[in-house]
Amino acid sequence: MRKSGLYLSGPYGQYTGEYGDYIEWREKSISRTGKNIIIFLLAAVMAVVSVNPIAEYRNQIKAASGQESQVSVAEGADKEQFFLIPGGQQETIPGVPAENLKKEPGETLILLDPGHGGEDEGCSREGAEEKEINLRIAYQLQKKLLEMGYRVHLTRNGDRELTLEERAKEANETGADLCISLHQNASEEAGAEGIEIWYSIQNQKEESERLSRIIQKYAVQSTGAVSRELVESEELYVIRECTMPSCLIETGFLTNNAERKKLESPEYQEQLAKGIAEGINAYLHPKTMYLTFDDGPSEENTARILDILKARNIKATFFLVGENVEKHPEMARRIVQEGHTIGIHCYSHDYKALYASTDSYLADFEKAREAVKAATGVEAKLFRFPGGSINAHNKKVYQQIAREMTDRGYIYYDWNASLEDAVSNPKPETLIQNAVTSTLDRKKVIMLAHDVISETNQCLEEILDQFPEYQMEPLSEEIDPIQF
């Protein structure tokens, strides 16, 4: 894999990485070596007229330390650019033209865009300048993302002024997969605080929103900051003009004294970077959740669930009860029309009668299958045992039933997470909690819920909000079942 970064080894130690880190590394190295070297380096920068910044840098190190250093740069790093290190020292490092920053096949390139720079300080309070905090967080974030194996570029590596057009252009020309702008917030309300993420409704709206929601979740988890509502925008130039999913993160308020102090500290900047990086990683590696609803259809409750799923463009799976299908055939048809998967639960939800013997189970199933076929035309192949494949009522017969059903070409699906909503008087807060705690961050989740329970549809939206990092999919015969 070609790297566009610097590879250095010399008296300051060894360095491999991209420019953003290089500056930090260099700053630390310089402060270790002593301030007289800074003065020497600055003099050298001004005195030496050289077409090769790397050779120049090597000379500087040799002059300052009396030791040889090995300095090399990836091909294409031939354009000189001038940067100011936050803190004011002028630095010369090689830049790479945009066409050489293009990613290699198979790489994921993330463009970080620290807002403002140069004359444009952004907002500032009590000596804290937005442009510098944005850059510090970008460096930390770059480091985390590089450790995760992503390729990362910054629109600026130092205190450089860039137009908004240049920022968006770099994102588009390098073929970046994601673009993340970093900013600090300000408000007339001194108490305003927290993380606020903006996304453009004109650029990859759905993906940008999902990216924003996931980053928000992880950044808030990592920092304990207040979670502010996501903001849709038509105006913010960079995120609007980028062609890839993008967002603008206001990591905190410089106008809030307590939050500003945190934002200035390297420890808090690192926590922010960690959360944002984890969010980006979760966005790029989505997990899958299969929402399943048992025991329906019912008139009002199923309709409400379907409305919520439709508004979010989510497809789920409904394991139907034959008796209820006969009562509400139009609802069973609506489930199918709206693209959800239908499975069989049973005809009559009576454990004793159902599990009296293998024959009683098969007879009930056949009745349910016919009812579903008659109402919807669907020949269901998926099914779910009432109570799950192994339960208190079917211990003696479940193996024989499972074998027989498998022989007939049916597939049963248990679950590995549950709202636990089939209890008397469920409380919405408890159902939300159950959903979160039983999911356990698994990569593949089959969630058990019941569309006949009104509390379930009351809190379904909140439940869905808990899982931005999951893609919601319907079950199908191709999906490997989860079986107890």
Ligand SMILES: [Zn+2]
């Ligand atoms: Zn800003």
Ligand SMILES: [Zn+2]
């Ligand atoms: Zn059931």
